[in-house]
Amino acid sequence: MSDTFIFGMEVFLNGLMAGVLYALVALGFVLIYKASGIFNYAQGVMALFAAMTLVGIMEGRVPFSHLINAIFGTHIHHFGWHLPAVFGILFTVAVMAGFAWCVQKFIFRHLVGQEPIILFMATIGLAYFLEGFGDLMWGSDIKKLDVGLPQGINLLIDETTFGWFGYGFFIDNLDLVATVIAALLVISLIIFAQYTKQGRAMRAVADDHQAALSVGISLNFIWVMVWTLAGFVALVAGIMWGTKSGVQFSLSLIALKALPVLMLGGFTSIPGAIVGGLIIGVGEKMFEFLVGPLVGGATENWFAYVLALLFLVFRPQGLFGEKIIERV
Amino acid sequence: MFYREAGDFKTTYKDDNQTFPIKFDRYRYYAVMFAAFAVIPFLINDYWVNAIFLPFLIYAIAAIGLNILVGYCGQVSLGTGGFMAVGAYACYKLMTGFPEINLFFHIIISGGITAFVCVLFGLPSLRIKGFYLAVATLAAQFFLVWLFNRVPWFYNYSASGQINSPERSLFDITITGPNADAWAKYLFCLVFLTVLALIARNLTRGTIGRTWMAIRDMDIAAEIIGVNPLKAKISAFAVSGFFVGVSGALFFSVYLGAVEVGEVFGINKSFLVLFMIIIGGLGSIFGSFAGAAFLVLLPVLLKNVLVGGLGWPTDLAAHLEFLIIGALIVIFLIAEPHGLAQLWRVAKEKLRLWPFPH
């Protein structure tokens, strides 16, 4: 087997892993869009905020300490505790639920029935707000996040593939863990949607707001729940990316990675998000591997979008959409 | 009492088609033009021009351009930053390649080149709609920035990839470069803005504007009543591209003078201009002005109040700035989803009735 082929396989596998992470972010978008028709631009900032909150709680940082110090001239920074990750995650989920409630109560309840573009804009405003709020609460320094996830090369795969090809494949343990967690998350979401009362209500709302309302489902409750779920997904994504790079501003930019995935998979399809994520992940990594050296590299950012664009030109309904029949 | 249309009769359709059909509006418009051209240039200093007026004027051009595409034709674009970069780099290449030709023409040609590029990236709009199109235009954004960063020809093979605007003048008055006077830069951009705003107004009140709005409101019905969707969308992309290109060229040559593509024309720029037209009002030229003014002035104002006035640490002020702008966007949307322009219209309706509200 030629070197290019073996290397290509390694790149392919890594592309799949990256794709899973993209899918994870895209999933947060899909949840909210499906249930409420809101294209939530703030999803990336939510991931940042959730990760910041997790670090802040685990390290016992005093929220708004900088602001308090500036106003009252005090010097408080830490509560002086260190919580284990599990508690941190639980508290953070509670914070995200509170956030979901506030979002519903103070923003989207007042925007019911508005055009999608207006709702989209509101989420942009929300993103700005949350970014400023998060920085104000926890500070804009870079934060190390360690919830005990393994990182580094997986030796088993390295040795096995070395035995096969004479070249050991590099697979990051963190990526493996992320894949497993993402898979678990999707399965539990599907189970939740299929077999629980709230899940069925959520699907009903996604199908038809009016009908759901008429059979006595509280839209408000469902929307708070969906935002909480999206907050949880954001937290998971934030942990994965934050573990690798530390929790800092750029984490919010991972939303940009999810957009081409959404274009491919559609805004409403969970399987679409997953398959789309895999295609984008593999596509951009393979392009960078095969074509990147010829054009000077760093192609990944735009190639994901061009790939999605070309795909849509030939198939406007996306991966899983049905052919659009226009009517008048 | 003062603001009303009663007694202001139109006897010809021509009169009825005026930009400002109400007399009071017309006078106010003349007053603003007078102030902008004949008063402000004598009052401003470097700070006002470089920190407030230039960004406002140039962003207003970009906002009008984007508003034509998004507000009038309904094609959401997130590629504004990339298209501004096309204008900037075209201008740079023209300025350094043909120094004997006047800067004025360079900027116009840069607009034309951007219009062409914008049309290329607008072609998928025939098949892709709504959010999908918005995301698709991000392909243009990322690709263009990558391209200008990657191909050394665009930055004349300079060591770092930055482009610098050489000194150029018009009627022997220096317009670009560090020695240009504040008032000259201001007037140069103001002329562009005024002419382009008038063109935008003419286009949007006429046939082409109606085809754009028809496509925006219901594209299928528009096609059935005789609107060629290709022509309508492409012309919107072209006109919008021209405006955005001119603003990019001005942004580079007159305002900043030195530009690095990824930093200045990144994705944030696309979002910023989009916010301007949303806050200002989609499908409104006045709204483009209002939105640009709002988003240029507000941060400066907040900074001056929080840091200059209250003496807060700069980072706290910057965080609060984000927080307040975000909150304001949301509050605006809840109070008036159609932007400052609509708020202004409502205020005018009230004024018309004042002081007899019933």
Next chain:
Amino acid sequence: MLDTSDSYVTEDGRTIGGVVMEMKNITLRFGGVVAIKDISFDIREGEIRAIIGPNGAGKSSMLNVISGFYNPQEGDVYYKGALRPPMKPYQVAQQGIARTFQNIALFEGMTVLDNIMTGRLNHMKAGLFAQAIWKGKAEAEEVANREVVEKIIDFLEIQSIRKTPVGRLPYGLKKRVELARALAAEPSILLLDEPMAGMNVEEKEDMSRFILDVNDEFGTTIALIEHDMGVVMDLSDRVVVMDYGKKIGDGTPDEVRSNQAVIDAYLGVSHD
């Protein structure tokens, strides 16, 4: 060219000319579903032609074929004596076929005046640059076309809502504005898709009067779809009856009324 050899004059004194449009063996399918099956009929110049039938009979699909929105898989459309090749809807419109829609398709963000002005698009020729400059050609053209539109506004009695955004209008007025927009195109054939759907009796009477006046004063050929049998029989010169995508009757209102297949279709005789 139109063959006007067999033109005739109706009882109320209108001249009905030759065949302006002819549909020959039209078949339209969506995937496996056959919406229209092998239908042929013609429309004569100056007449009011109705297409009727129960729900799902394929009437709207037929209208969409005429207006070029659907291209049929089989069959030919002859327009003004020549075979019409498959074309885009806007090209059909440019040939002089205008229409209204069953579920009003006005441009909600524009004023009544602007909506009607869109109907004049194919009469306005000023280029992009002329429009950008405005003064001169574009303005003159705007004013000239405005005059035409104002006549239609007067004719349909909607002067007072000229500058109102369409989104704020009640249903009945919207229907009228839509008619105005179609009329503004000065079409050779005017297609009306259920012009009286959802109206009360007075509104229906108004609308009937407008349709007759349009036909009478401008001599516009009209093809319409309508549910209300009474209205159809009163208005139209000839009627095509469709059921399950097939033509089951064609002729004057009286002929159609006595057609057994038509009676069965309307009374709901089971198909077996």
Next chain:
Amino acid sequence: MKKLATLAVGAVMAASPVLADLVIPSLSYRTGPYAAGGIPFADGYEDYFTLLNERDGGIGGVPVRVIECETGYNTEKGVECYESTKGEGALVYQPLSTGITYQLIPKTTADDIPMHTMGYGRTSAANGDVFSHTFNYPGNYWNGASGAINYLLAENGGDLSGKKIALVYHNSAYGKEPIRTLEELSSKHGYELSLLPVDHPGQEQKSQWLQIRRDRPDFVLMWGWGVMNQVAIQEAANIRFPMENFIGIWWSGAEHDVLPAGDKSNGYKALAFHNVGRDFPVFDDINKYVVDAGKAAGAGDQVGNVLYNRGLYAAMLAAEAIKTAQGIHGVADITPGMMRDGMEALSITEEKMASLGMPNFGPSFDVSCENHGGEGLVGVAQWDAGSKTWSLISDFAATDGEVIGALVEADSSAYAAENNIASNCS
């Protein structure tokens, strides 16, 4: 109009007359994508001037007033900051961003205000004959590139032929700076150079590091900034690239760059043009007069960090230039133009640094009209993950002046031609 009125009032209030002072604007970024790097630098920069005010009553008896202005690493905000502070009599700008630097080079020249871009900005500004108001002593990126190669030469017995060196760089003007120098040096020393760009922000670098793993370069150099540093070091650790063969530029060598990777980052190296750690007498004074007095900038928790030291060093160089200017012109309350003269006549010696409580804090160098870049001496620092400290492992050493000089000459003369700049020194 109301807005404008408020603004005007604000401007008037800000401009209210004060007693003589030396105005030093600090264009900082405590927010945005590079906040983690901006905070310590801004703290160090401000703390040093606070120290001078508290301990010595300013410089030459005139107090220093630091005006901090947040740029968020954004060029437009940088312009606003420049315009709003220049009227206050700002003596020297330290814009701390490549974009703002390029933007201010012509402006500061026209306004006769000097600018100091220490270890960043436009490299060819070292040619003072063209760039009259821009200074980039004590070292620039091309010195950095050459310094790295020199260090590797020394490590490898003076021979790099046949070795493979990969450059991982931020795909921007900043990141592209060293390429030409490294290419020139590659033909001189016979190593093989491969280029691996990373797009902003650099959160995703799997492709680049997989390629490094495949190609097995002997050494990796990095021109990174922001999150790119943390991810690169993490990925290098993941593929088990030997950290001691991985050298970052000085902007890729702060504590927060290596800490997220934990122990695995042990041995990582970074270039340096100033010393690291807090083993200097000046820190006692900083603790005494600034931190313990509750006058520290920011949260006061950055003292002694690499980038804090850099801010401190920049402030020290500015203060010394002020002293030089005061000496030349015999005025204590100097103008920006005098400051420029002071910077051009600046001479940093070991004795001077020792007397400031900063012995061997940076290289000794002299500035002249032609040479605004100093001697270009570059050292190497290494990270010890166990004690969580950086330490200088190679002292400030000379770089390849021949290669760099030619490149500086070529780039600056192209700039001079494009902008019709006459010779400043002749």
